[in-house]
Amino acid sequence: MLMKAAPQNSDFAMGQSSFDVAQIRADFPILQAKVHGKPLVYFDNGATSQKPQTVIDALAHYYRAENSNIHRGVHFLSEQATAAYEAARGKVRNFINARTDKEIIFVRGTTEAINLVAQSYGRSFLKTDDEIIVSAMEHHSNIVPWQMLCEQVGAKLRVIPINHDGEIVMEEYRRLLNDKTKFVAITHVSNALGTIVPVKEIVSLAHERGLPVLLDGAQAVPHLKVDVQDLGCDFYAFSGHKMFGPTGVGVLYGRAELLEKMPPYQGGGDMISLVTFEKTHYNVLPYKFEAGTPHISGGIGLGAAIDYLSTLDWPQVSAHEHRLLDYATDSLSRIEGLRIIGTAKQKAGVLSFVFDHVHAHDVGTILDQEGVAVRAGHHCAMPVMQRFGVPATTRASFAFYNTIDEIDVMARAIERVLKVFG
Amino acid sequence: MSELDELYQEVILDHNKSPRNFREMTHANRKAEGYNPLCGDHVTVFVQLEEGVIKDISFQGSGCAISKASASLMTAELKGKNESAAQVLFENVHKMLTGDPSDDQAVDKVGKLQILSGVCKFPARVKCASLAWHTVNAALKGESQPATTE
DSSP states (O other): OOOOOOOOHHHHHHOOOSOOHHHHHHTOGGGGOEETTEEOEEOBTTTOOOOOHHHHHHHHHIIIIIOOOSSSOOSHHHHHHHHHHHHHHHHHHHHHTOSOGGGEEEESSHHHHHHHHIIIIIHHHOOTTOEEEEETTOOGGGTHHHHHHHHHHOOEEEEEOBOTTSOBOHHHHHHHOOTTEEEEEEESBOTTTOBBOOHHHHHHHHHTTTOOEEEEOTTTTTTSOOOHHHHOOSEEEEESGGGTSOTTOEEEEEOHHHHHHSOOSSOSTTSEEEEOSSOEEEOOTTGGGOOSSOOHHHHHHHHHHHHHHHTSOHHHHHHHHHHHHHHHHHHHHTSTTEEEEOOOSSBOSEEEEEESSSOHHHHHHHHHHTTEEOEEEOTTOHHHHHHHTOSOEEEEEOOTTOOHHHHHHHHHHHHHHHHHHO | OOHHHHHTOHHHHHHHHSOTTBSOOTTOSEEEEEEETTTTEEEEEEEEEETTEEEEEEEEEEOOHHHHHHHHHHHHHHTTOBHHHHHHHHHHHHHHHHTOTTOTTGGGGSGGGGGGGGGGGOGGGHHHHHHHHHHHHHHHHTOOSOEEOO
């Protein structure tokens, strides 16, 4: 787990570790790009991460040599494609330590995974006046699907507040849990603030009452080692593209026991075992939830991303990311008038900040001219912006291929912002 | 002048820092709200329209330097104009901001608003500069739905 420690300048000055970031960067072709004539500094990893050559190759190889539909062909190519796709499912299971491949459902991304649970589990098991708990730092994709469900079944959304550092107020969570609570849906790592949420504790408090918990892991999987059995959660949702895989593919992990009880999310091909006009029998897990031809190359590409991640030394990756966040926090804190939003004790990979007199959009444009890609806006987390009383923030979000030098480039670019705005 | 210097010219920075007509107008008989859902920029434009002439115009809201300066410049430019002149100006400003290739003369037809011509080099910022204009358009048409840049 990445912890935000007190700044230690002597460590920063040395900027050395046995982690060879130059070698890692060579694996990601886009990192050699220039933007407005300057070397690209990619600090928008929270939006989407870059892809290593091996992932790009896996996609190309599939279309060049294996392209075929899966689960239905008797011919050679279809068998190959099916084997590659199902092998990817096995890699995902291993990656998050699920018990069986049946618990790994391929979806389009985190958003679809959450919608699937809200519509399938939620519409089956929640009713009028039941309560769903979320936190005040959720991404819109872990708010709106539950609001839609509330409208459909008459349930109510309850929100755990966050404190000024951007941490969940656990006493308030305990207070919100009551006999009407029927579901808990919480982010693992906040996309806008970087807070690592104590999800294990959240899960165990819910489980004391027999309540299912969904964790939004979109921002966690690129940074933390995730073990769904250790976390104990009932559902875990994440996207391929934020963890160095392709866009358009993601994963819903669900405990088999719950998935078995849930009706299909969409109807169509592949999710059935027998169709007559009188009655349709649904396929077994995980196929019951995978209607239609899936994103085959995406699944295979996600498998390649997991293969790539497994070649890295994770304790070193974590130490490097930890150093990046501490160094960035320290150097940006020195800039006059800059205020960091999100100062939780435990953070991963995100640094959001504001100026009183310069809007995030203007910061983003000027940084872009220096080759620095950041996100400026509400980060699909408008309630977080309202909580901190800001219209928008500038967000730098890091990955293990980023460097200390790049943070220096960003700090200098911010100085230029202040020069323009005086 | 670099593209960035062209975008953030002294006049724009000044209008951002001290926006003109930045106030609520109690005697307004036209009013509209505008949102840019992408970045959360928000503006309310107030108009006092008498016999087709914009007697008074003001705005409030929050946004980036470009959206604020554009709204400020807009109010200064529209005061005293009639509705059809405002409409023509809106169209020309829009052409200038988007760098519409069908009319490269648009920039010469917008008077002081030329100062915003650098925006067309920054496609992501065009909506910032046009938000206030979409909003005043909605106000003049008496639309009840908030204007958006989408």
